[in-house]
Amino acid sequence: MDAARVARAVSPPLAAFVVLVASWEALARGLHVPEYLLPPPSAIVHAAGTELPSLLSAAFVTARASLYGFGLSAVLGTLAAIVLASSRPMERALYPYTVFLQTVPIIAIAPLLVLWFGAGMRAVTVSAFIVSVFPVIANGLSGIRSADPALRDLFHLYGASRLATLTKLELPSALPSLVTGLRVAAGLAVIGAIVGEFVAGFSESGAGLGILILSSYRQLRTDLLFAAVFFASSLGLLLFGMVNLLGYLLLRRWHPSFAAVSRAE
Amino acid sequence: MATAAIEKARGVGVRIAGLHRAFQEVGAVIDGVDLDIAPGEFVALLGPSGCGKSTLLRLVAGLDRPDAGAITLTSPAHDGGVAFVFQDAHLLPWRNVVDNAALPLELEGVGATERRSRARAVLADLGLGEAGALLPRELSGGMRMRVSLARALVTGPALLLLDEPFAALDELNRQRLDDQLRTLWSRLGLTVLFVTHSVDEATYLADRAIVLSSRPARVVLDRSLDLPAARDVGLRSEPNFARECHTLRDALERGGA
Numbered sequence A: 001m002d003a004a005r006v007a008r009a010v011s012p013p014l015a016a017f018v019v020l021v022a023s024w025e026a027l028a029r030g031l032h033v034p035e036y037l038l039p040p041p042s043a044i045v046h047a048a049g050t051e052l053p054s055l056l057s058a059a060f061v062t063a064r065a066s067l068y069g070f071g072l073s074a075v076l077g078t079l080a081a082i083v084l085a086s087s088r089p090m091e092r093a094l095y096p097y098t099v100f101l102q103t104v105p106i107i108a109i110a111p112l113l114v115l116w117f118g119a120g121m122r123a124v125t126v127s128a129f130i131v132s133v134f135p136v137i138a139n140g141l142s143g144i145r146s147a148d149p150a151l152r153d154l155f156h157l158y159g160a161s162r163l164a165t166l167t168k169l170e171l172p173s174a175l176p177s178l179v180t181g182l183r184v185a186a187g188l189a190v191i192g193a194i195v196g197e198f199v200a201g202f203s204e205s206g207a208g209l210g211i212l213i214l215s216s217y218r219q220l221r222t223d224l225l226f227a228a229v230f231f232a233s234s235l236g237l238l239l240f241g242m243v244n245l246l247g248y249l250l251l252r253r254w255h256p257s258f259a260a261v262s263r264a265e
Numbered sequence B: 001m002a003t004a005a006i007e008k009a010r011g012v013g014v015r016i017a018g019l020h021r022a023f024q025e026v027g028a029v030i031d032g033v034d035l036d037i038a039p040g041e042f043v044a045l046l047g048p049s050g051c052g053k054s055t056l057l058r059l060v061a062g063l064d065r066p067d068a069g070a071i072t073l074t075s076p077a078h079d080g081g082v083a084f085v086f087q088d089a090h091l092l093p094w095r096n097v098v099d100n101a102a103l104p105l106e107l108e109g110v111g112a113t114e115r116r117s118r119a120r121a122v123l124a125d126l127g128l129g130e131a132g133a134l135l136p137r138e139l140s141g142g143m144r145m146r147v148s149l150a151r152a153l154v155t156g157p158a159l160l161l162l163d164e165p166f167a168a169l170d171e172l173n174r175q176r177l178d179d180q181l182r183t184l185w186s187r188l189g190l191t192v193l194f195v196t197h198s199v200d201e202a203t204y205l206a207d208r209a210i211v212l213s214s215r216p217a218r219v220v221l222d223r224s225l226d227l228p229a230a231r232d233v234g235l236r237s238e239p240n241f242a243r244e245c246h247t248l249r250d251a252l253e254r255g256g257a
Helices: A003-030 A041-050 A052-086 A088-101 A106-117 A121-145 A148-158 A162-200 A207-217 A221-249 B053-061 B098-101 B103-107 B114-127 B141-153 B172-186 B199-205 B233-239 B241-255
Strands: B014-022 B026-039 B042-046 B070-073 B082-085 B159-163 B192-195 B207-210 B218-222
Touching: A041 A052, A041 A221, A041 B199, A052 A088, A052 A121, A052 A162, A052 A207, A052 A221, A088 A121, A106 A121, A106 A162, A121 A162, A148 A162, A148 B014, A148 B026, A148 B053, A148 B082, A148 B103, A162 A207, A162 A221, A162 B103, A207 A221, B014 B192, B026 B053, B026 B218, B042 B053, B042 B199, B053 B082, B053 B159, B053 B192, B082 B141, B098 B103, B098 B114, B098 B141, B103 B141, B114 B141, B141 B172, B172 B192, B192 B199, B199 B218, B199 B233, B199 B241, B207 B241, B218 B241, B233 B241
Parallel strands: B042 B192, B042 B207, B082 B159, B159 B192
Antiparallel strands: B014 B026, B014 B070, B207 B218
16 A cells, blocks of 8 residues: 555644654643542553553453454344345334334443343353344345335346345445444444443353443543544444455445546446 | 247237226326227327327236226237336346346246347347346446347247337437347247327338327327338438328327317
8 A cells, every 4th residue: 555645644644643642741740649549551551561461461352342242243134134135014013113223322221131031241242232133133134125116026037035135235235334234233233242240240150341441430540441432443443444444345345435447437 | 040049929919998097196198099900000198298108008907007998919829928118128237138038038038048048048139148248237228228129039928028128228229229120020920019299200110100199098099000011211302201101290289279
């Protein structure tokens, strides 16, 4: 890739970051803000360094639950979209309940998840799943519905089976918007996992970032809290990046949003 | 050489009797159309835009059902089926040219090796022998339309339905595709129903022209064109060509009023 272009793209946000961190450091020190209220960045970096092993193991626990939840969303969300797209009456009957998944306050039903799945990884995974599945369903559904009507006619004309129409026309057509849904779901899965940990994360299988955030808060270790938050958002970013890469690999050859070559005229 | 590429199919006859079709939003689109098309005929359906030509074609293809009346295909011994070419190419953007052209065979369950070799042969016939591995977005508009035509011909259809297929192309490409279509038709002996709003194109291509009125569509004129079977660019300068064009344009105006 063109080094100059990368530099041009990266330098503005980098400059903003440096300015922000520097003024934060200066203000926190200059105004003598107590460290439990707003630790200066240097203190956060220091805490992250000394507590690195527990941060990493917490991040690993949360990453696992997020990945499982995200994986469930990807698989079950796509299946749900296929079922909903199979008929209009089916969509009318079931779609409102998928919207319910979107609107349910996860923090309110988290205790239920503990009752049903027991405290620990499983309840946290289900929480990550519930929070992240809706965008997969909604985007998958609209993607399947967006398949070219003329091509539907063509498939019909040649007596294509329901399965052939699904695998050779509808799912490939749905792929671009499905990838969009998965991108949103990736960030949401991490949020769902952390919220799930707040309520259900206590178990012998190890504490995740949510637990680390809660315990640093109780000990007024605000520096560690900031470090944990930073790890959590990095996790979301990582998952998002993985989905982006997957989308790029799947779509770069034919879809305009990823295509590099313009068509010959 | 490549003549044997496309399976030799004898055309199918089409009998349309008392056809009616109405849609809720616009009312009657086709109001009592009777037509009898002989096997192997090249028929142009001409009419003002929005008159119901496309609806008629979709009904013949079995993609839509009439409210009244019947369409019967008088099937020949070898049933090659019906093929449809749309206004735009409508290719699968994630598939290369060969696999796009082979799609109908794939849906009918023909094995990969056989369907690809048959698709390659038809593509070669249409001058796309070198383009097999390209994706649709790497093709020009004329090439895409040719792939679409190859896809329609790959099964060796007995009836080919075309819905203003070359309307979006530039003059040169359109002329070239018209010639290719006419050549393929005379070689394969299939029945062709060609919808167009261009009087010139209808006269140039067809042996018989049917002019429809504006909505609801009725037959205004049904005429066998008095032109030689072999067509080339020279045809346009012949007095008979101008006379036929004039007759069709006249009928078109009567139907529009």
